[in-house]
Every structure is written in structure tokens, then in C-alpha cells.
Amino acid sequence: MNPFSIRTRHFIILSFSFFLSLLSSNLHAQLPGQTGQRVLLPNGWWLSPAGNSVTLSTMPMNAALSPDEHFLAITHAGMDKPLVMLIDLKSHKVVQSIALKDSWLGITFHGDNLYVSGGNQNCVYTFNLKNGMLFPSDTLSFASPYPKASIFLAGLDVHHHTLAVVARGDSTLHYMNLVTKTKESIHLDGMPYTCKFLDNGLLLVSLWSAHKAELYQGTHKIAQFETGNHPTDIALTKDDNTAYIANANDNSVTEINLKTKHVTATICTSLYPDSPEGSTPDAVCITPDGKFVLAANADNNSLTVMQRTEHGAKPVGFIPVGWYPTKVLVTKDGTILVLNGKGNRSFPNADHQYIGTMLNGTLSFIHFPGTKQLETYTKAVYANIPYKPREMKQSIVEKDNPIPYRVGQPSPIKYVFYVIKENRTYDQVFGDMKEGNGDSTLVLFGKQVTPNIHHIASQYVLLDNLYANAEISAQGHNWSTAAYCTDYVEKSWPSNYAGRGALYEFEGGQPAASPSGGYIWNLCQKHGITFRDYGEFVESNPDITKPNTAMEKILKTHFDPMYRGWDLDYSDVERYQEWNRDFTNLLAKNAVPHFNIIRLPNDHTAGTRKGSLTPQAMVAQNDYAVGLLVDRISHSPIWKESAIFIIEDDSQNGADHVDAHRTEGLVISPYVKRNAVDHTLYTTASMMRTMELILGLPPMSQYDAAAMPMFNSFTMTPDFTPYNVEKPLIDLNAKNQVGAYGQTLMEHFDLTHADRVPDLIFDEIVWRSIKGTDMPAPRFSILSGPDGDDE
Missing domain, CATH: 3.40.720.10 (Alkaline Phosphatase, subunit A)
Known part of the structure; x- marks a missing residue:
């Protein structure tokens, strides 16, 4: 049975009466927390995450599947100690947590070897996966650790014997031959986020601070693509013909034909066309059968499901997930894996917990939905998100008030x-x-x-x-x-x-x-x-x-x-x-x-x-x-x-x-x-x-x-x-x-x-x-690190 079985039906149309019912949400005297099957966040938005979840540490940012899809390795870059966690995807349990001096975004398996970006340690950590455990194997240095240098390594990828890693601190791209350990680097045209190798050895780089992605053959730029603002995650089709790039600052995914080297489409990921920024698509993936593209909308707490057609990918629905999703992957058996950067709810801190370490992320396991289930999920997402297009021009009608309900009154x-x-x-x-x-x-x-x-x-x-x-x-x-x-x-x-x-x-x-x-x-x-x-x-x-x-x-x-x-x-x-x-x-x-x-x-x-x-x-x-x-x-x-x-x-x-x-x-x-x-x-x-x-x-x-x-x-x-x-x-x-x-x-x-x-x-x-008394003992989050820096 094909787990990816949504029928060809473009964007699910919800009735006007359903939209009107969503406008009547009343926040008078409501407090954040669990309400029935949903959670009200302190920002007034709702969560009703699909599937089941496992608790992680703070700000899980990226993940990589082992070749046999038995394990998922997750890198964290929150206030707690940077970690690599290994999750058994059969038991849904954390089987290993490895503390690192620093980590930021980059993580990939190449065979049984795992490569993890070291952030401001300016290195790449390597591990070997053996008998269900990760064993450190090497530390590949690209500069002295902070504070002597701060190139700040980010996204990475491996192709044959070549490691590529981008550095956000000085906007550079670095290559290392994993056999000879020789290195070369070039400056980029903006701050990079991540990079992906094509099977032919070309490298696609997203430039976070720009509106573009660039294609490199070694250190030579051979093509440039205009994207939306804040291009982040990259997904490639198996044949390397098409790339999808999530644009965090303008609610879109850019579709690129890598054969003709042209941008072929810009796909809206928000619930409504022409929405202002606020969906924040920051991750993208393609299902193993190549039929669907999924984008994680960090600030909408949802996934946009897009069906690929000969005319480009088209949105067909949404899936509710946790708070601030940062990564989405799909396994061969049709399980959607989502990293939720802030978990599934907010909490009081009457015991003096520090807010920066309270919001543990989660990993969601969601069965890929069929058509009817996707319709249900889509309705849930619309219900969870209080933003409606009409509110760009007017707010909830409140007459006889010095605060106008319509812009310009x-x-x-x-x-x-x-x-x-x-x-x-x-x-x-x-x-x-x-x-x-x-x-x-x-x-x-x-x-x-x-x-x-x-x-x-x-x-x-x-x-x-x-x-x-x-x-x-x-x-x-x-x-x-x-x-x-x-x-x-x-x-x-x-x-x-x-x-x-x-x-x-x-x-x-x-x-x-x-x-x-x-x-x-x-x-x-x-x-x-x-x-x-x-x-x-x-x-x-x-x-x-x-x-x-x-x-x-x-x-x-x-x-x-x-x-x-x-x-x-x-x-x-x-x-x-x-x-x-x-x-x-x-x-x-x-x-x-x-x-x-x-x-x-x-x-x-x-x-x-x-x-x-x-x-x-x-x-x-x-x-x-x-x-x-x-x-x-x-x-x-x-x-x-x-x-x-x-x-x-x-x-x-x-x-x-x-x-x-x-x-x-x-x-x-x-x-x-x-x-x-x-x-x-x-x-x-x-x-x-x-x-x-x-x-x-x-x-x-x-x-x-x-x-x-x-x-x-x-x-x-x-x-x-x-x-x-x-x-x-x-x-x-x-x-x-x-x-x-x-x-x-x-x-x-x-x-x-x-x-x-x-x-x-x-x-x-x-x-x-x-x-003049002891402060009550704070409750630390999972695997708490040093106390948080702040004002």
C-alpha cells in the first residue's frame, strides 16, 4: 500500500461559514494552557499537534536519518548544552545524548558516518554509528575555536570524499577532502544557511541574508537563483532535476529547475495568499516517492503539504504540529518526522525556572494523511491560527470605541x-x-x-x-x-x-x-x-x-x-x-x-x-x-x-x-x-x-x-x-x-x-x-546546561 495516497485535489476549500466561526474566538479572561484537545499559547494562538511526540532538549534545529532509517540523529542549538540526540525510530525513544561544546544546524549521515557542525567551535564533529550507538571518530577543524576565531559553521553536506560546510560568521564556503584533509574556501555573496550536493558533485548554497541561492562547481559559481527573503533549508529531488528552498521571511518556497537553471515557481506556504510575513517556512522536504513537498511553517505551527505536478508543486492542505517547527522529514514507510523548536506548550515559572531553558523541543511522529485526514488536519490549522485576511484592513468589529476597528477610521x-x-x-x-x-x-x-x-x-x-x-x-x-x-x-x-x-x-x-x-x-x-x-x-x-x-x-x-x-x-x-x-x-x-x-x-x-x-x-x-x-x-x-x-x-x-x-x-x-x-x-x-x-x-x-x-x-x-x-x-x-x-x-x-x-x-x-531568603530551587529542563545569559 502506498503511504502517500492523497488524491489529486487542489487546495481544500472550506466554507465561508467555517471561516466566520473562526472569527468569533473569544480571548476574554482565557488563560494559556490546555483547553480540551488544544493548547492556548500565551501569544493567543492555538496548538493541536498531530501524531505523537518525544521530548527533546532546547531548540532542536536539524535532523538526519540513518541510511536504514532505523535512527534519527538530532542536533540542538538552544540555551541548554548543545547536543546530538539519537532516536530509535522503532521504539520512539532517545537512546543516546552526546554533549558538544557547540553545535549549529549542520548534520548529515554519509553511510554510517555522521557529520555535525560545531558552530563557533569552528569544526565539524564526526561520529560512527555502530550497533545502535554513536561513537566519536574525529574533529575536523576549519579555524581556531571561539574566541580566537568566529567563522561559525552552519549547514553542511558530504559527497564521496568531500565535505562542504558553510560559515555564517564570515560568509564563506569551505571544502575538505576527507582522505587527505586538504581544504579550500571561498567568500560568498551573503551570509549562508546551508548547502546540498547534487549527485554530480555540484553544490547548491542558500544565502540567508540575501534573496538568492548559488550553484557551485568546486569554488566556481556557475549559476545564481533569485529566491524569496531568508532562503533557508534545501530539498532536492532524487534525480537532482529540481530543488525546493524554504524562504522564511516571505511565506514561500522557491522551486528551481536545476537542468535549465531557472526558477520555475514560487509557492505560497501560508494559509492565505498575500499574507504578511509570519508563517516563517524554515524547513522543506520531499516525500520518498517524489510526489509531495512538505514545508514547515515555524510561526504558523503547521506543515504545508504541496503536491508535485508537471506544472509545479501546488498546496493541497496543512498539518498541525508543535510550537515553532524547525525541520521536517518523511520516511519510506510514510512517517512524517517534525522537530518542534519550542515543544508543545508554555508553562508558568513560579519555581523561578528560566524561560530560556523551559521550552524543550519535541519530535513529532505523524502518519502521512490520506485525503480525508488531510481535510481534518487543514480545518484544525485554520482553527488554530487567529489570523484572517480581513484583519489586514479591520479588526474584530467593536463600535463606539476610540480605537477604530477599521484601518484608516x-x-x-x-x-x-x-x-x-x-x-x-x-x-x-x-x-x-x-x-x-x-x-x-x-x-x-x-x-x-x-x-x-x-x-x-x-x-x-x-x-x-x-x-x-x-x-x-x-x-x-x-x-x-x-x-x-x-x-x-x-x-x-x-x-x-x-x-x-x-x-x-x-x-x-x-x-x-x-x-x-x-x-x-x-x-x-x-x-x-x-x-x-x-x-x-x-x-x-x-x-x-x-x-x-x-x-x-x-x-x-x-x-x-x-x-x-x-x-x-x-x-x-x-x-x-x-x-x-x-x-x-x-x-x-x-x-x-x-x-x-x-x-x-x-x-x-x-x-x-x-x-x-x-x-x-x-x-x-x-x-x-x-x-x-x-x-x-x-x-x-x-x-x-x-x-x-x-x-x-x-x-x-x-x-x-x-x-x-x-x-x-x-x-x-x-x-x-x-x-x-x-x-x-x-x-x-x-x-x-x-x-x-x-x-x-x-x-x-x-x-x-x-x-x-x-x-x-x-x-x-x-x-x-x-x-x-x-x-x-x-x-x-x-x-x-x-x-x-x-x-x-x-x-x-x-x-x-x-x-x-x-x-x-x-x-x-x-x-x-x-x-533575604533562599530562592526556591529552580526546576531545570532536560539535560540543563549553564544558566542562561540575558539582560
């Missing part, structure tokens, strides 16, 4: 101020507010430390069901400015945070990290909305008297150069003073931009570092700066037409009893309800969507398009009463005592840049500096 709000802070959970700050769903035992920065934030939440709206889309700050500053995080950021941050050598290049300056459509400032410019930036995507000058540097070209004429970005030695109150100077000048000229983005980062704290302010003093300064800013705007002439949105970029530096993504946020405006609690499930993308609707801007990604706008927090009956700042209740200049807990360790931590401290240790230092 008028709003009484004309000025938006968007404040991004650093890393706090809801329970750490608001756990003492009885009106909301808090856990007072987890409070570190309660009302005594944050009187303004508490007063604002009480006077306006307490948001107790608000979640950061991000796990950590590298993602967070992208989600907070683009409502999206590219696969480059998702797959690169763990190497940086775990101290394995990757650069922190996630807040401007690295084109590969940028979404196709850019950030909120690009959107404003495109639609004629005035904007100004204060500290976001800004590199601080070591000399505080000199201008700082905007990391995105577009910001260079739209930012306050004297407003500092990340710098924990510079007070948030001083940041407020600089903002106020600039705001006052603009106000006098009637030139206040309609969109203002303001970074106030010091609630991150400097722990117990000698000479630094105490964690409570730093958070109290941050609170005072927030209070001063709200006070100033609310006493200004534009208050009647203003709204202030405040959120943490992520919630990684603390515990929360509902979900590790739950975070602190505020909305302030004459049009915000008073003395209210809003239990609606909101996200970073919800806040972005709300601001976009106010400004008449369309969504940037599927995530802000699908997000629930904050209608329930607003009212058409304004209250123009201004806010009066609360004076600090503790000493804003209190410094850490000599010998404070963790101070010796803090001397070794780098706080000059974001995301450079071991997060779990840092959290305990902050906890004990305030509580």
Missing part, C-alpha cells in the same frame, strides 16, 4: 507614546494587587517600590492577562517594534545568550535580523505618520556628553541623539529629563510627532554589583521616571488627544504563577477606563495592533493582524483629569552594601551591553537582595 487619539521597559513579570510587580490574578509571594517590586506604576494601574486599568510575545530580550525588542521576530533572531540568540560566541546583533545593524517589512518606524514613514525615537535601537556613546548612534538608517533623522539607550549607569530619571527637554521644544513648535517610542531600561537592575544602586532603587527610579512622564504628558496641551502604552520587552527576569511570558503593562489616556481590571488576553502584538489602529496603520505581520486590540480597556467617555506623579517611597540613591549576596559573581558579569549575565544566577541575586 478616525480616532480622537492623535498622539501615541510607547514606552518599552525591561524584563519584569506581572507577579514581580503587580502580584500584590488584590484586584488582579496575582501571587503575592512572588512580589519583588510592590507598591512601596513602584508607587506610580501601582497608582496608574489602579487609577486606569490593571492588565492581569498580558503576555510578552518574546521569551528574551533579543526577541523582545523585535516583537516590540515589528510584531514579529525573524528566524535569524530565533535561531541565533541562544548561541549568544549561552556564551557560545554569537554576537548580540538583534537591535539594529544586522540586516539578516530585520523583518522584510521593517519595523514600526518604517511603517510610519511609509504611511506619512511622523515619529521620533528615544533610545530604542540606539547604541550609547561611552561619553555621556556626546551624541549616541541610531542603529537603523531610517532613525538617524528621527531620534534624539542625546537620549541614551542601554546604560545601567545612567538613571531613567535622567532619561526622562532629556525626553522632557526635547518634548518641551517640540511642543513649543507644535511639532510633537504622532508616534513616539521611548526606552526606559533600568528596571532590569544591576543586581548587587559593587557601587551600583540596589535593585529596588533602580526599579524605583524607573517607576519615578514613568510617573514623571505620565504627569508631564497629562498636563500638556496635547493630553486630550494622547495615549501612553507601556510594556516590558519580555518577562525573563522573574517568576510568574500563570505563565513565564506574563508581564507588566499599562495604558493611560483620557479614553482609558478608570478604576478597572481588564482580564482579556493581550500580547505585545495586541498593544502594537492598538497603536496601529489609532494611527491608521495596517498590521506589519500576521501576529499583530491577528492580535486582540485593547478595546476593552478604552471608553468613548473621556476623563481629562491629569495624573499627578507620586513621590518615591524609598531612597532612589541607595547603593549595594559591600559584601552583598552575589557581589563577587557580579564582578564577572558584563552589564555594559544587554543580555550578558547568566539569568538564573542573576534572578537569585536579585531575589535574595530583596527577600
